[in-house]
Amino acid sequence: MYEQISHSLLNSILDDLKPEIRRQDLRHFYTRLGANFYAIHSLFSKLYGHRDDFDRQMLRLVETMAKGYIDRAPKLEQLDIERERNHNWFLSQKWVGMALYSNGFADNLADLATKIGYFEELGINMVHIMPILMCPQGKSDGGYAISDFRQVDDRVGTLDDIRLVADELSQRDILLTLDIVLNHTSDEHEWAQKAKMGDPRYQDYYYVFENRQIPDLFEQSMPEVFPATDPGNFTWNVEMEKWVMTVFHEYQWDLNYSNPAVFIEMLDIILFWANQGVDILRLDAVAFLWKKVGTSCQNERNAHLILQLMKDCCQVTAPGVLFIAEAIVAPVEVIKYFGEDAIVAKECEIAYNATLMALLWDGIATKNTKLLYQGIKSLPNKLERATWLNYVRCHDDIGFGFDDNDIRIAGYEPHAHRRFLIDYFSGKFDASPRGLEFMHNPVTGDGRICGSLASLVGLESAIEIADEQSIESAIDKILLLHGIILAFGGIPLMYNGDALGVLNDYSYIDDPNKSNDNRWVHRPKIDWHQAELRKQSGTVEYKIFTAMKKMIAIRKEISVFADFDNRELLHVENEHLLCFIRFDRERPSEKVLVVANFDANPQSLDLEAISNKGINPHGRFVDLYSGRIPSQFDRQITLQGFQFYWLTET
Numbered sequence: 001m002y003e004q005i006s007h008s009l010l011n012s013i014l015d016d017l018k019p020e021i022r023r024q025d026l027r028h029f030y031t032r033l034g035a036n037f038y039a040i041h042s043l044f045s046k047l048y049g050h051r052d053d054f055d056r057q058m059l060r061l062v063e064t065m066a067k068g069y070i071d072r073a074p075k076l077e078q079l080d081i082e083r084e085r086n087h088n089w090f091l092s093q094k095w096v097g098m099a100l101y102s103n104g105f106a107d108n109l110a111d112l113a114t115k116i117g118y119f120e121e122l123g124i125n126m127v128h129i130m131p132i133l134m135c136p137q138g139k140s141d142g143g144y145a146i147s148d149f150r151q152v153d154d155r156v157g158t159l160d161d162i163r164l165v166a167d168e169l170s171q172r173d174i175l176l177t178l179d180i181v182l183n184h185t186s187d188e189h190e191w192a193q194k195a196k197m198g199d200p201r202y203q204d205y206y207y208v209f210e211n212r213q214i215p216d217l218f219e220q221s222m223p224e225v226f227p228a229t230d231p232g233n234f235t236w237n238v239e240m241e242k243w244v245m246t247v248f249h250e251y252q253w254d255l256n257y258s259n260p261a262v263f264i265e266m267l268d269i270i271l272f273w274a275n276q277g278v279d280i281l282r283l284d285a286v287a288f289l290w291k292k293v294g295t296s297c298q299n300e301r302n303a304h305l306i307l308q309l310m311k312d313c314c315q316v317t318a319p320g321v322l323f324i325a326e327a328i329v330a331p332v333e334v335i336k337y338f339g340e341d342a343i344v345a346k347e348c349e350i351a352y353n354a355t356l357m358a359l360l361w362d363g364i365a366t367k368n369t370k371l372l373y374q375g376i377k378s379l380p381n382k383l384e385r386a387t388w389l390n391y392v393r394c395h396d397d398i399g400f401g402f403d404d405n406d407i408r409i410a411g412y413e414p415h416a417h418r419r420f421l422i423d424y425f426s427g428k429f430d431a432s433p434r435g436l437e438f439m440h441n442p443v444t445g446d447g448r449i450c451g452s453l454a455s456l457v458g459l460e461s462a463i464e465i466a467d468e469q470s471i472e473s474a475i476d477k478i479l480l481l482h483g484i485i486l487a488f489g490g491i492p493l494m495y496n497g498d499a500l501g502v503l504n505d506y507s508y509i510d511d512p513n514k515s516n517d518n519r520w521v522h523r524p525k526i527d528w529h530q531a532e533l534r535k536q537s538g539t540v541e542y543k544i545f546t547a548m549k550k551m552i553a554i555r556k557e558i559s560v561f562a563d564f565d566n567r568e569l570l571h572v573e574n575e576h577l578l579c580f581i582r583f584d585r586e587r588p589s590e591k592v593l594v595v596a597n598f599d600a601n602p603q604s605l606d607l608e609a610i611s612n613k614g615i616n617p618h619g620r621f622v623d624l625y626s627g628r629i630p631s632q633f634d635r636q637i638t639l640q641g642f643q644f645y646w647l648t649e650t
């Protein structure tokens with residue numbers, strides 16, 4: 001599109017702005033708007049240019065951004081300017097995150113504000129508080145079915161409480177992450193209520209159909225997210241006497257982004273939360289934002305355009321705020337959420353590294369790294385100024401969505417291998433892992449796995465039989481997995497309870513609102529009496545917590561752990577080891593060799609095999625984590641079962 005067209009449109013928009021907007025000092029806003037307007041106009045017209053009301057919607061879009069800017073506190077604007085200056089700030093190794101439910105970590109938001117000391121004790125400086133917004137009792141999908149995007153759910157607190165939390169965190173240099181559920185609303189949201197009452201304006205906020213014709217067309221190519229409890233992607237609504245698209249649960253209505261009013265409403269909500277002092281917004285289920293007949297309705301090109309437009313608009317109003325893409329999709333697809341047509345991230349700066357997460361669990365089950373290597377090799381290169389969120393566990397299930405071809409290259413048959421993993425973690429081969437199968441689909445044979453980190457690596461069963469050696473192995477596995485995510489490159493995201501070895505919580509079974517969703521087994525409520533044991537030497541809590549705390553502190557000191565695409569996977573002969581090097585592009589002598597043993601038995605790393613990567617096979621190494629010199633025989637460095645090293649040459 002020719003820039004002149006955008007410029008003349010921008011001129012007329014500025015003339016038409018409401019007088020109260022024109023009266024404000026909008027110097028920084030106009031500078032950014034000018035810089036981004038061409039992109040914003042191009043994207044908005046690609047998506048909505050065919051509509052008669054295009055110019056009016058474009059004016060509303062600019063007004064929404066301007067209003068958001070006017071509402072932004074001077075303190076936050078200062079932060080925007082600092083972050084624009086130091087725009088790689090989030091790639092530093094100093095960030096370590098934790099995800100939690102406010103009423104799982106604490107009683108509620110007010111109580112959470114009194115427990116910030118725990119984050120400081122462990123070294124956490126990015127806290128993702130999972131959904132806190134108003135949602136119906138019962139039909140809430142753990143808070144991901146929102147009935148009011150601007151109200152905090154009274155079961156966890158008030159808007160003032162979250163403002164207080166944001167303030168307390170920022171005083172301690174801890175980043176706050178909150179969710180924005182972009183893809184759907186609860187069927188009790190005001191928009192859905194109005195749609196149910198027959199208001200065509202609000203029916204157009206969703207995908208609503210008179211009969212099954214179009215739904216049937218869609219169903220031919222759409223997979224199911226929750227097949228066991230919510231089969232199909234459409235729900236009959238008795239009030240409207242129409243079908244509505246519900247990809248997730250039947251009470252989660254998918255928003256219709258082909259309507260620009262929906263886009264503008266959601267941008268307004270994003271800016272509202274940015275203005276509450278949120279540093280990072282986790283955009284839920286972004287792969288699903290665009291629906292097109294004949295496709296899986298995931299990862300559509302227009303879903304990317306919507307996110308790029310969101311980013312450009314947010315950069316005008318609140319440029320210090322980052323986006324996390326929650327897209328649990330294949331690696332070639334995930335990478336696009338950093339911004340497909342850009343050189344630097346222009347969509348979401350951060351994305352969940354679900355591939356690495358699932359691969360790590362494959363390593364635990366198979367005790368080898370064949371698929372891990374193959375999967376990491378297939379991870380496409382990121383853009384500059386984009387980074388991963390590396391995690392071991394989160395509040396969702398673990399899906400083994402590896403690429404079939406990678407599985408074959410690793411030497412397995414895809415279907416059988418996935419079944420093996422589900423069976424392994426649900427304890428079919430030995431009783432040690434205590435996972436539960438999630439959403440078993442009898443038609444396809446697919447399934448996923450739930451369970452807390454500690455229970456999946458065998459801590460629960462080891463404690464039950466009081467077997468010291470098994471307890472130690474489980475702890476070693478917990479540390480091994482974190483030893484990798486803390487060193488991989490990206491922001492490590494720990495999960496509530498994992499630094500304390502919290503086991504499965506089976507109480508969800510007795511709660512009728514939770515019993516059909518076994519993800520609740522790993523959404524614990526922290527018992528702070530038991531958590532005190534982290535201070536008592538010899539306890540499991542102490543062993544895990546002190547080790548994690550030490551790892552985090554050391555990670556923050558290792559500058560090559562910052563994420564500047566400075567990692568290389570190293571091929572070693574031993575199939576039980578994962579080995580990669582982290583380096584500094586400017587200072588080649590600075591490097592850290594990360595080695596992890598997925599086997600229960602001791603294994604050795606042959607330095608000769610990696611000597612072509614600048615590793616001296618006769619060198620002396622020290623492990624930065626333990627401070628010890630690993631035992632070395634000839635050119636072989638030995639690792640105990642489930643041990644990891646962060647090695648540097650002395």
Ligand code: OTU
Pocket residue numbers: 141142144145181225248284285286287326327328395396397
């Ligand atoms: C996300 O999940 C949330 O993390 C889940 O807790 C919600 O149930 C869901 O969205 C709906 O809001 O959409 O991009 O298998 O892994 O649904 C991936 C379940 C998602 C989740 C998947 C995921």
